[in-house]
Amino acid sequence: MxxxxxxxxxxxxxxxxxxxxxxxxxxxxxxxxxxxxxxxxxxxxxxxxxxxxxxxxxxxxxxxxxxxxxxxxxxxxxxxxxxxxxxxxxxxxxxxxTNEKYPTDASYLQPNRNFKKVDKPYPYGHLPPKDTVFKEIDYDLLQKAVALPFSKPKLQKTRTLAILYKGHLIHEEYVDGFDKDTPILGWSMTKSVLATCFGILEKNGKIQSHWPAPIPEWQDDERSAITLNHLLRMQSGLEWSEDYTRISDVTKMLFLDPDMTQAQRVKKAVAKPGEKWNYSSGTTNLLSGILRQQFRSPQAYLDFLYARFIDKIGAHSMLIEADLEGNYVGSSYGWASTRDWGRIGQLYLDRGQWNGEELFKPEWVDYITRPTALSNGTYGAHFWLNAQGKYPDVPKDLFSMNGFQGQYVFIVPSKDLVVVRTGLAEYPDFDINGFLSTLVRAIN
Incomplete structure (x- = not known):
């Protein structure tokens, strides 16, 4: 006993x-x-x-x-x-x-949306896609490629797939419970959406990437040297821990902070700007706060994202969630259908042009795809790159929007391709190189 x-x-x-x-x-x-x-x-x-x-x-x-x-x-x-x-x-x-300081019935602003439909085939409008056959596509090999993401469902956990070639939808596929209209959480693909707003502002002469970050409390210390470019490239030199397995800067921000734009803002410098590359969701939400500073009212901030970008390209299923203070959580909380994620990829493949209108300058694409120092050629400005052949059998001009658990929008300019894949598993369970290399070989 x-x-x-x-x-x-x-x-x-x-x-x-x-x-x-x-x-x-x-x-x-x-x-x-x-x-x-x-x-x-x-x-x-x-x-x-x-x-x-x-x-x-x-x-x-x-x-x-x-x-x-x-x-x-x-x-x-x-x-x-x-x-x-x-x-x-x-x-x-x-x-x-919520938390105890924010009553569940508190008033709030909401963005104005324009859900006007365009009488053009997808992706440039809301009519059904054109059924087009391209002589340069090996359709047998294409079928082998599109079967790969679904070949081991319990391991790969692919949910949706859409492939656009030369602005035409040549394949899409959905598992049970998902279809062309189902909004899907993009996680960190949202970072690329938030960054695009800065490309639009730059095109309209509102900001320039080399400008110092407009943070008053940084102006009297070493952080005054941090520019918008440093933030867009994750090179601020500010302290940050992006660790989802423990209590860290990113988990505290996403699950505790009522104002997520502040988490990175208050961090001290641990390196000079440009001396260190450190992936940081806090940096993207800081940029969301800086974006808000460009407008005279919170309402104008909320409207801008949709009026000048999302609804402009007809991505009406997209919704960017906000924190308790009404800031877009640009790091993580963007939802859109697979087709609408594809529209964003097509906008970048078309270098900012959409139905005859320039949303951002072509040079913005050159900027976001220029490799950031110390990232081993894998990162540009809020977009991921294949510049150093991370995917060895895929063209090096590939760039992408990436999100947790294998959310991807791949853009391959040399092949006129946009590929959207969503799911619950990423590399190595989902073989990106094997899938994409087979796909690009199908286009001669």
């Missing part, structure tokens, strides 16, 4: 230590579960059971118990009853985690 009591005591102590060490993480776990459940139901259009058994079935997150109140559009999650978090819906701004 004494031995049994000792064992039980050690077990209880062990459990106590585990709870003590991991208790702060519960806030992040329940926050992730509540936020993702709410957005997946209200924006993605999925059933709660489906979300719980697929998207939330991942290490640590699966510890959370999540419930969704359809009538009030509220999601709640906790871990064994601890650290309950609540997510509410705000029309036009998506869903947001």
């Amino acid at each position: 004494k031995t049994f009591k000792r064992i039980l005591l050690f077990l209880l102590l062990g459990i106590g230590v585990l709870v003590y060490l991991n208790y702060p993480k519960l806030n992040m776990i329940s926050g992730y579960a509540a936020k993702y459940m709410a957005s997946s139901v209200l924006i993605g259009g999925h059933a709660t059971k489906y979300v719980a058994t697929t998207d939330l079935d991942m290490p640590l997150i699966d510890l959370a118990s999540t419930e969704f109140d359809e009538k009030n559009k509220v999601a709640k999650a906790s871990v064994y009853g601890l650290m309950e978090r609540t997510t509410i819906d705000r029309q036009g701004l998506g869903t947001v985690l």
Whole structure:
């Protein structure tokens, strides 16, 4: 009996230590579960059971118990009853985690949208895509290529695929529960969307990338040398930890901060601007705050993204979620259908031209695809690159929008290609090089 009591005591102590060490993480776990459940139901259009058994079935997150109140559009999650978090819906701004300082019925602004449809075939309009046959395409090899992302469904977890060639949709495919209209969370693909706003501002003479970052509290120390270019290239030299496996700068920002534009803003310099490349979601949300500073009112800020970019190209399914203070969470929370993610890729393939209008200068594409020092040729300005052959059998002019769990928009100018792939797995489970190399070989 004494031995049994000792064992039980050690077990209880062990459990106590585990709870003590991991208790702060519960806030992040329940926050992730509540936020993702709410957005997946209200924006993605999925059933709660489906979300719980697929998207939330991942290490640590699966510890959370999540419930969704359809009538009030509220999601709640906790871990064994601890650290309950609540997510509410705000029309036009998506869903947001609340805290005790922000009442669930607080008033808020929402962006004005223009959902006018254009009488042109997709991607330049909203009519069905043209059924076009290209003599330079090896369609047998194309079929082999498009089968690859779906060949091992339990491992690759591909959900949707769309391929555009010379502005024509030549293939699209969806697993059950998804179709051409289903909004999908792009995660960090949203960074490229936010950055595009700076290309539009630059085209209209509102900003220039070499300008100092307009942060008043930086002007009296070494951070005064940080430019917009440094921020767009993740070269600010500011302290930041992008680690999703623990409590870090990025997890605190996404699941605790009411104003996500501040997380990077208050960090100290650990290197001179340009001396270090450090991928930072905080930097993108800082840029969202800087974008907001360019407008006279919060309403003008909210409207700009859609009026001058998203709705302009007809990507009407897209929604960029905002934090509690009404700032677009440009680092992570952009939703759009597979076809609408494809429209953005096509805009970049067309170097800023859309139905006869120039949204940003062609030189902006040259800028965002110029390799950033110390990134090993993998990063430009909020876009990922293949400049040093990360994908060895794919053209080096490929650039892309990348997101967590394998969300991709690949743009391959030398092949006139835009490829959208979404899912729940990335490399090495999803072989990007094998898929893309087969695809590009199909185009002679």
